[in-house]
Amino acid sequence: QDLKLKEGSQVSQQGVAMINGKLYEGFCIEVAEKIKERYERLEGKGPGSFNYKFKLVDDNNFGSANKTVGTWNGMIGELLDQKADLALASLTITRARQRVVDFTKPFMKIGISIMIKKPDKQKPGVFSFMEPLDSMVWVCVSLAFTGVSLVLFFIGRWSPFEWRAEASRKEISVTNAFTLSNTLWFSLGALMQQGSDIFPRSISGRIVGSAWWFFTLILISSYTANLAAFLTIERLIPPIQGVEDLVKSKDVEYGTFKGGSTEAFFEMSQVPIYRQMYEYMKSKGDQVMVNSDKEGYEKVRQSKGDYAYLVESPKNDYQNQKKPCNTMKVGENLDHKGYGIATPPYSPLRKDLNLVVLMLREEGELHKLQRKWWFDKGECGTMDSKDTSKSPLTLSNVSGIFHILIGGLVLSMMVSLVEYSVHRLRKQHKLRFRKQMDAPRPAIKIEKKNPLEVLKAAGYTGICDNTVSYTFKPPEQLTTFESGKNTEL
Structure with missing residues (x-):
C-alpha cells in the first residue's frame, strides 16, 4: 500500500x-x-x-x-x-x-522561543577598558589595595626591622620608610606592574609584598587576556534578554502564528506572565498575529528591532541560519x-x-x-x-587570588607579632647585661716597685739591673687612699 x-x-x-x-x-x-x-x-x-x-x-x-x-x-x-x-x-x-x-x-x-532582528553591532565605548572585570571585582580590588596598604603601614610601625637610624648635622634620628603615603605608593606601583623605590626589610613586610605581587600578577594577566576580546569584538546588544524583558518592554511588540500550537500554549497556560502575554496578543490582534511562519519571519526582518516573533525553537534556529542572517534567538525556551x-x-x-x-x-x-x-x-x-559573546570576569572567577592575598596578610601579621616579641626579649636581655656592666667594682692599685730595693731588703748582695716590675695584688691586699691617708685593705 x-x-x-x-x-x-x-x-x-x-x-x-x-x-x-x-x-x-x-x-x-x-x-x-x-x-x-x-x-x-x-x-x-x-x-x-x-x-x-x-x-x-x-x-x-x-x-x-x-x-x-x-x-x-x-x-x-x-x-x-x-x-x-x-x-x-x-x-x-x-x-x-x-x-x-x-x-x-x-x-x-x-520549545517556544523568541526571535528578534539582530541589532546593529556597537563599537567599544569610552570606558570599555573597565568591562573585562565585573563591577564587584573592581570594588574588591579597591578594597584589597586599601587593605594591603594599611596592613603594610601598621607592620612598618610595629616591626622593629623597618626602623633605621640616620645621622644628619651631628644628630641621630630613627626613621621609617613606610609612611602612609609611601605604602599607598608601593601598593599602586605593584598594581601597575611598575614597582617602587622602597621595599620592606622585615620578613612580615616581605610576605605582604609577595602576596600582593602574586595577586597583581594573576589579576593583570587575566585582565589583559579578557581586554582583547572587549576591544576587538563588536558587541550585539539586543533590546531584550528574555521573556521578562519582553513583557516589560514598551518598545517591542510580540506575536505568534494565529491558530497554532504556540498560541494555544499561551491561551491554556496558568502561568501569570504567559497569561499576560496572551491577553496582550489578543488585544493587538492582526497587528501582531500572523497567518504563517513565513509572514512572521518577514515581519521580524522588516522591523527595526521593535517586533519579536514567538516561534518553536527548531524553526528559530533554522531561520537564523538563512540569509540575510539578520535574525537571532534570545533567552531560554518558554516550555518543553x-x-x-x-x-x-x-x-x-x-x-x-x-x-x-x-x-x-x-x-x-x-x-x-x-x-x-x-x-x-x-x-x-x-x-x-x-x-561572539563575551562576559566580564566575575568574583567567582578570581576568588582564588583574593583567598591567597588574605592568607598572606594574616600570615604577615602573625610573623610581625613574632618579630616584635623576639625584639623585646633581645632588648630586655641587653638591658640586663648593660646593668651588670655598669655596676660599681672595687678599685685596683698598680704598685710600682724597684726590684733592686726589694732584693737589698731581702739581703741580696748580687748585681741587679734597674728594671720596673708591676705586681697585682688581690683586692683584699690593695691599698686605698682616702683624705691623704694610706689604708691597707
Missing part, C-alpha cells in the same frame, strides 16, 4: 522529493527515507513493505480545531478525513491534538515539548513507527540529520563562528 505523507509548506523542507512537479528537499524528507529503511528491517516486514508519496496539505495549516462546529483543519483534519495515512512535519504534540489523533514518540525536542509523527486514531502504523523513531534516536541518526540541515548547511556560518 502506498502511504500519503502530509508535509506542511511551513516546514524546513530537507531530503529531496518531487511534489506536484516541484523539487523539494529537507529534514522531513530525509527522515521519511530513514523511516522506510528501518521499517523494512522490522520483524515480519521486508523490502517494499513501506512505500510512500508526499502530498502538501491543502490549506497550508498544521491543524487547529474549530470549536463552533467541532472540526479540524490542516494536517490533523486530513488525517481525520482519511486523506492521509500519517503526517510528518514540524507538528507539535499537544493535548488537544492527542485527543483526536495518535502520535509517535517525539523525534525532536522543542516535541514534534511527533501523527497517524489517524487506532492506526496499525503507530506501534511500528514508535519502534522506528526510537531506533533512529538511539542510533543518533536524528541528531545527525538535525545538525546537517540546521547548521552544516547553514548560510550564516556555524554556531561556533557566530558566537
